Amino acid sequence: MNKFIIISDKNKKSLKIKSFLLKKIRLNSLIRSNLVVVIGGDGFMLQTLKKNRRSNKEFYGINSGNYGFLMNKFSQKNIIKNLLKANVVSISPLEMIVKNKNNQIKKSIAINEVSILRQSRQAASLSIKQDSKIIIKKLVSDGVLVSTPAGSTAYNLSVHGPILSLHSKKLSISPISAFRPRRWKGKIINDGSKITITNLNSIKRPISAVADNQEVRNAKSIVIRKHKNIKFNLLYDRNRSLQNKIKIEQLKKEIK
Numbered sequence: 367m368n369k370f371i372i373i374s375d376k377n378k379k380s381l382k383i384k385s386f387l388l389k390k391i392r393l394n395s396l397i398r399s400n401l402v403v404v405i406g407g408d409g410f411m412l413q414t415l416k417k418n419r420r421s422n423k424e425f426y427g428i429n430s431g432n433y434g435f436l437m438n439k440f441s442q443k444n445i446i447k448n449l450l451k452a453n454v455v456s457i458s459p460l461e462m463i464v465k466n467k468n469n470q471i472k473k474s475i476a477i478n479e480v481s482i483l484r485q486s487r488q489a490a491s492l493s494i495k496q497d498s499k500i501i502i503k504k505l506v507s508d509g510v511l512v513s514t515p516a517g518s519t520a521y522n523l524s525v526h527g528p529i530l531s532l533h534s535k536k537l538s539i540s541p542i543s544a545f546r547p548r549r550w551k552g553k554i555i556n557d558g559s560k561i562t563i564t565n566l567n568s569i570k571r572p573i574s575a576v577a578d579n580q581e582v583r584n585a586k587s588i589v590i591r592k593h594k595n596i597k598f599n600l601l602y603d604r605n606r607s608l609q610n611k612i613k614i615e616q617l618k619k620e621i622k
Contacts, residue, residue: 371423373414374405380430383440390446400424401449401601407431408520412477412578415598419459419475426452426601435519435611438603452601455532455608457516461593462577467568467584474577477598478517480590481542482563483509485572485583489545492573495562496555501539504566505550508543509573512561512590516608519615528554529616532609537561537592561590 372387374380383405400423404414411427418425426449429437441448459475466472484490490509494501513522515530518538523529527540539561540552555561564587565573575585602608 370401370403372403372405374430375407375410377406377430380405383428383430386442387445401426403428403449404437405430406437407434408436409579411436415477416475416578419596419598422599424454424599424601436516436600436608438601438606448603449601451604453604453607455600455602456597457514457532457600457608458597459593460512460514460537460577460590462575462582463589464575464582464585465587466582467572467586469586472582474580474582475593475596476517476577476580477514478520478578479511479513479522480588481509481511481521481576482585482588483542483574483576485574488571490573491566491571493564493566494539495564496553496559501553502547502550504546505541505544506546507541510542510552510563511538511540512563513538513540514557514592515612519612523615527552529612530554532612557592559591563588563590 372384374384402423402425404411404425405428427437428440459477460480462474462476462480464472489506492505493503511522515532515534518530522538522540525540525542527538530536530538535557536554537557538554541550544550568586573585574581574583575588
């Protein structure tokens with residue numbers, strides 16, 4: 367017997383779509399097995415994926431928020447057809463391992479990006495390594511982002527980082543308001559790399575490390591790598607795949 371789950375956030379639009387879908391699906395013999403329909407915005411989708419990180423389910427997002435980059439557009443007329451014909455995209459998150467000022471180790475996963483942010487009025491002072499190679503010995507800035515292809519059109523794009531193809535097997539390292547060196551634009555690296563970011567002055571210049579929206583304060587060192595043992599299976603309408611959305615954002619950036 368096919369199993370499906372519908373979950374939504376608490377806003378009125380989401381609950382209305384959920385009610386419509388429950389009635390609609392009961393009248394159809396549907397649907398893909400292990401399907402989870404997620405109604406809300408990108409933040410709600412990220413939260414849902416993380417809660418289900420060990421499952422093999424397929425997640426179809428319906429946007430009831432603002433931008434909804436990870437989501438699909440809701441169509442009353444075509445929703446059943448869209449669910450049946452949606453294409454699967456598998457993505458792996460980043461793993462963030464943080465050592466804080468008390469030498470405690472905290473782990474989180476990030477689907478979009480890991481953000482290293484200054485925690486006070488003082489700019490952050492950071493060193494960044496790729497495996498055993500130093501990328502930058504000292505970066506003085508508001509912080510730095512390590513972004514996945516799926517997240518490269520989110521916060522990364524706002525700080526003028528590069529947009530990565532979904533199939534590029536790359537990660538982006540982008541500075542946030544770099545002060546020294548001013549001209550450093552960041553780096554694109556292979557997604558099999560281990561990135562180590564160290565706070566060079568944790569007493570006077572504290573930093574926080576944020577995996578999507580999960581924050582660890584007073585970080586001394588941060589190790590970031592692709593978590594290859596976790597894969598999220600996202601479903602997209604045929605004419606609105608995640609890769610197509612990324613290409614559209616690339617074109618917009620080139621036009622600007």
